[in-house]
Amino acid sequence: MLMNDPQSASRQCGDCPIRHRAVCARCEADELERLDQIKYYRNFEAGQTVIWSGDKMDFVGSVVSGIATLTQTMEDGRTQMVGLLLPSDFVGRPGRNDAAYDVVAVTDIVMCCFRKKPFEDMMADTPHVAQRLLEMTLDELDAAREWMLVLGRKTAREKIASLLAIIARRDASLNMVGIAGPMTFELPLTREAMADYLGLTLETVSRQVSALKKDGLITLEGKRRVTIHDFNRLLDEAGDDSDGGMLA
Amino acid sequence: MLMNDPQSASRQCGDCPIRHRAVCARCEADELERLDQIKYYRNFEAGQTVIWSGDKMDFVGSVVSGIATLTQTMEDGRTQMVGLLLPSDFVGRPGRNDAAYDVVAVTDIVMCCFRKKPFEDMMADTPHVAQRLLEMTLDELDAAREWMLVLGRKTAREKIASLLAIIARRDASLNMVGIAGPMTFELPLTREAMADYLGLTLETVSRQVSALKKDGLITLEGKRRVTIHDFNRLLDEAGDDSDGGMLA
DNA sequence: TGTTTTCCTTGACCCAGATCAAACCGCCAA
DNA sequence: TTGGCGGTTTGATCTGGGTCAAGGAAAACA
Structure with a gap:
């Protein structure tokens, strides 16, 4: 059950469960339309690796349901989780070609993916996506900093x-x-x-x-x-x- | 020597040392003009606190020269640095009223500040500032995550x-x-x-x-x-x- | 139905880094 | 010229959490 299934592929943005929290939260109807054209769904099973650090990444996307982790690994095998991805969280970085971290599905997950190039084009000429992404990135940065206090001092x-x-x-x-x-x-x-x-x-x-x-x-x-x-x-x-x- | 001094106050964006790296890096001449009108310089001495966590923050800004730290403190006094601010780094978060961290000058520093409201207005209608800020925030997030590996596993x-x-x-x-x-x-x-x-x-x-x-x-x-x-x-x-x- | 596998718990021991304590090294001010 | 002071080093000791090892429990499999 790894590939797009008809049911999820036919899902409309209008009744998407993460519609109001994801990168697309600020989009108008016409912008959603445009996103609709470049989006596709992918399913991953619990335990599956979504992307390996260093791999070429030709898409970005949102977690629709389920939970995934962002992990860094040292050569000797020590690992540190650096992000916990919940529904509506964004994966990938516009303007970067290679994944910086391992992304692993903890539960079965559904992702809403956008091909990278069209998404970047869209970011360049519709401000709503970029604005929302900035907001989300600032929130993530805050979370990362709180986490640093946990790791360093608790x-x-x-x-x-x-x-x-x-x-x-x-x-x-x-x-x-x-x-x-x-x-x-x-x-x-x-x-x-x-x-x-x-x-x-x-x-x-x-x-x-x-x-x-x-x-x-x-x-x-x-x-x-x-x-x-x-x-x-x-x-x-x-x-x-x-x-x-x-x-x- | 805490207040704006005539020398720095008269500085033009054109010959600013952080012109090509700061939030304003992508701005056109007319946009710089506009920033010029809402900007002002502030100096802080080594050891001085720029902002206390929880304080109301009516400006955002860039470090022009010198080094500052972003620090979190627990009630019992344990502290963890969560950011190291170097020239061109951005301080403050558009859309937030209170500072989330203590900002302390490590060396004497010069900051280029913008009043918050006009800066937010500018972000809303000129994309170049927001684009650059997104890029910088993504870089900071990466740095924070690398740091998490250091704190957690090294x-x-x-x-x-x-x-x-x-x-x-x-x-x-x-x-x-x-x-x-x-x-x-x-x-x-x-x-x-x-x-x-x-x-x-x-x-x-x-x-x-x-x-x-x-x-x-x-x-x-x-x-x-x-x-x-x-x-x-x-x-x-x-x-x-x-x-x-x-x-x- | 028994067997493997995966995940979790618990015990015994050890060590990296914290804590407590003392002293050192410029540097400035009196 | 002495003494205080902030930053730093170094020593002695303690301890939280790591490491190693042995089961247990429940789901997955055969």
Whole structure:
């Protein structure tokens, strides 16, 4: 099930689930039309590599559904995740020919791809795409910088708490629920992927997750289903300000 | 010497040292004219804080000369540098009112500032500024991601070697010299700032610098003047591919 | 239905880098 | 000329998280 299937290929931008968040968010009807003509869908299975670092990249695109990772690898095999790609996130860089990172599908994913050249042409003469891409890139830069604080200065326990907080918050906003009361969600990452994300070993991840469980901060159902009982307490453990700006 | 001085205030964009690298790099004569009208220069002394995280920010701007840092701080005082601002680098984010990070002048610096509102207006109706800013932001994102690998996976010695390599490379490109043969430059950062950059303590930084010296990779003149004898050997120590693409 | 495989947990031990402490080295000011 | 001070070095010790090793659990396969 790797190729375009008729169902997804026939999808119209109008009812696209990421219509309001992706690079195309600002586009007018006529611009969408134009994007429609250069777009195509691709599916990848969980575990599949979308692009290898250094490979020639003739497309850019958005994650429509599923989760992927951006990873850097050193010659000796050490790896560090440098990006977590969620639905609506953009892959690839206009003006660059080779991929700078490995992109790997964590779950099954659907991508909305644009051939690179036409997309770049479009960026040059319709400002809405470029504007939105700038906005998204600035957001990613902020996220990368927050992540640098996590990697550089937080303890293993704080790192795990930070990751759980990020995932929980994202999940809450996706499902349009608040962060009061218990929050339950599925961990999209294996222990190893979490370790890659946080600059830890998988053993340390496992130990710290167990510790948070023992301390009553979280409950596990199986290995992946997590319940957070008190989000603000979790933020404390993450070393973050828990002044998340609630009600009065 | 904090305020605009007549000399710098009268500077024309035409002979600006960062003309070809900053946000204004792509601007036509008429666009420069317009920027000229909303720009003003500010000087800061070494050690001075340009903006505090959380402060209202009514301007954006470029570093014209000198070096500044972008830093994040946790409540308990742990800090992590998340950006190193060199001449032509951009400060501030269009569309955001509050500063997200502390910006501190490391050396005396000159900044070319634009009032935020007029700058945003200009971004909206002349594409050249926005295009260049997108390009610069994508570059910064790449730099941030490389840094994440350094923070997450490299040893203390590799971190120091990586930092020296970055500074040496930047210095070489600034002075238009190659990376063959010995390279000598002034370290712009204190040991503590280096530690903040690399997620280490200043003691570890000091020890690893001494170790690199003892191993003959670098020579020190005083505490700040560094000579690298073999750049590729340094890259090896940094754990980077030293396939820097030289001649045949 | 048993067997492999993948993912996860837990224990024992070790080491790189943190922490704590002391002293050094210009440099400027009194 | 002395003393304070910011930046730096170096030593001694401690510890968080890495490494190595041995199972467990549940899904995938045969």
